Amino acid sequence: xxxxxxxxxxxxxxxxxxxxxxxxxxxxxxxxxxxxxxxxxxxxxxxxxxxxxxxxxxxxxxxxxxxxxxxxxxxxxxxxxxxxxxxxxxxxxxxxxxxxxxxxxxxxxxxxxxxxxxxxxxxxxxxxxxxxxxxxxxxxxxxxxxxxxxxxxxxxxxxxxxxxxxxxxxxxxxxxxxxxxxxxxxxxxxxxxxxxxxxxxxxxxxxxxxxxxxxxxxxxxxxxxxxxxxxxxxxxxxxx
Amino acid sequence: xxxxxxxxxxxxxxxxxxxxxxxxxxxxxxxxxxxxxxxxxxxxxxxxxxxxxxxxxxxxxxxxxxxxxxxxxxxxxxxxxxxxxxxxxxxxxxxxxxxxxxxxxxxxxxxxxxxxxxxxxxxxxxxxxxxxxxxxxxxxxxxxxxxxxxxxxxxxxxxxxxxxxxxxxxxxxxxxxxxxxxxxxxxxxxxxxxxxxxxxxxxxxxxxxxxxxxxxxxxxxxxxxxxxxxxxxxx
Numbered sequence: 001x002x003x004x005x006x007x008x009x010x011x012x013x014x015x016x017x018x019x020x021x022x023x024x025x026x027x028x029x030x031x032x033x034x035x036x037x038x039x040x041x042x043x044x045x046x047x048x049x050x051x052x053x054x055x056x057x058x059x060x061x062x063x064x065x066x067x068x069x070x071x072x073x074x075x076x077x078x079x080x081x082x083x084x085x086x087x088x089x090x091x092x093x094x095x096x097x098x099x100x101x102x103x104x105x106x107x108x109x110x111x112x113x114x115x116x117x118x119x120x121x122x123x124x125x126x127x128x129x130x131x132x133x134x135x136x137x138x139x140x141x142x143x144x145x146x147x148x149x150x151x152x153x154x155x156x157x158x159x160x161x162x163x164x165x166x167x168x169x170x171x172x173x174x175x176x177x178x179x180x181x182x183x184x185x186x187x188x189x190x191x192x193x194x195x196x197x198x199x200x201x202x203x204x205x206x207x208x209x210x211x212x213x214x215x216x217x218x219x220x221x222x223x224x225x226x227x228x229x230x231x232x233x234x235x236x237x238x239x240x
Numbered sequence: 241x242x243x244x245x246x247x248x249x250x251x252x253x254x255x256x257x258x259x260x261x262x263x264x265x266x267x268x269x270x271x272x273x274x275x276x277x278x279x280x281x282x283x284x285x286x287x288x289x290x291x292x293x294x295x296x297x298x299x300x301x302x303x304x305x306x307x308x309x310x311x312x313x314x315x316x317x318x319x320x321x322x323x324x325x326x327x328x329x330x331x332x333x334x335x336x337x338x339x340x341x342x343x344x345x346x347x348x349x350x351x352x353x354x355x356x357x358x359x360x361x362x363x364x365x366x367x368x369x370x371x372x373x374x375x376x377x378x379x380x381x382x383x384x385x386x387x388x389x390x391x392x393x394x395x396x397x398x399x400x401x402x403x404x405x406x407x408x409x410x411x412x413x414x415x416x417x418x419x420x421x422x423x424x425x426x427x428x429x430x431x432x433x434x435x436x437x438x439x440x441x442x443x444x445x446x447x448x449x450x451x452x453x454x455x456x457x458x459x460x461x462x463x464x465x466x467x468x469x470x471x472x473x474x475x
Contacts, residue, residue: 093355095352106345127254
């Protein structure tokens, strides 16, 4: 990564909190109500599903984890760092350690699927152009995008777009990935395939994954370490 | 914006390449694809102004003032204004609509989530592209206007030598610098105002046309104010 004031600051901060859980929500008012506080801690390698209806508060989990929004109360810690307290440019650098699949994929419409996948690799690494191409080619293969890599998002179907967005989310091999409603419109088999690929890191280990969903099919539940049900901004353990 | 420029200077090699690609695309759309329109309007405007001026000035035996009209009215004032207005109507609208769409489709949030500064990826290349394009188009406008002015003068029986000496008597190096300065400021205004209003969209797709209108109106007002300021500063 390019040396910058932000990255130096972050490496110092990261050293202080080594061993901290990848993601922890502490007394967060997801719906802005002080009597409904959300607590959830993800341990390394866990795949946690936050299940909830519309307006239950699960919509806020992704933006809070990425520091895109600040919690109304409480703290959100990512690898031990209170992410809401970082400055804008420190946050930008910090987010390169995280993977994010936003609701509705968030692909750039004027880029091909390949260029979308390549974007974080081009901006956030010091790889040479040839190395970037090799890395992107590998991701395209892993997520079975080769036949459609040249298409724009609007030309691809929902499943292909979701796989491209997932490939982009893990392009920098993050240790923590946040997936917002990743299975909407996907078949159970496609959903399983997506989650399996996202939760497997480049060295074969397991990534920590937080996913939000309206519901989970039994087959996808088999891949989830823990499921919590979110009702009115409060989490309770969900029986698997 | 200063943060964005500093951060752009720290971009990785591949990041710079991506930015360069966006910049080249912007120049291609803003400058290259607008050259014929700018040249056409410059030719018509200069032809009309010089034809009418020769007729009127000839009646008073003040034909030597043709150079002043050509340089002051066409080259210094109307040229930059008309060029900037063409760029606003073609590229300013496109920039505002694109930015608003990026915002509505969640692409700006996605960029921030990837650790990419949207001001570097979206705004900076468009601003540099608009500056280069407007400055270049102004030079094209001036060149075509001077040529077309000669054609108009020649149809009234004026020789090339006479036309050249009349125009050069008023044209100075200051006009070149003024054109360059206007290109930079007008180009930056097109990109910044249109980007700002595009990115300010919050509610949804129905707000996109309103954002485009706001961006274009703000840019036109800014360009006219800047044009007036240039006159004050230059005088």
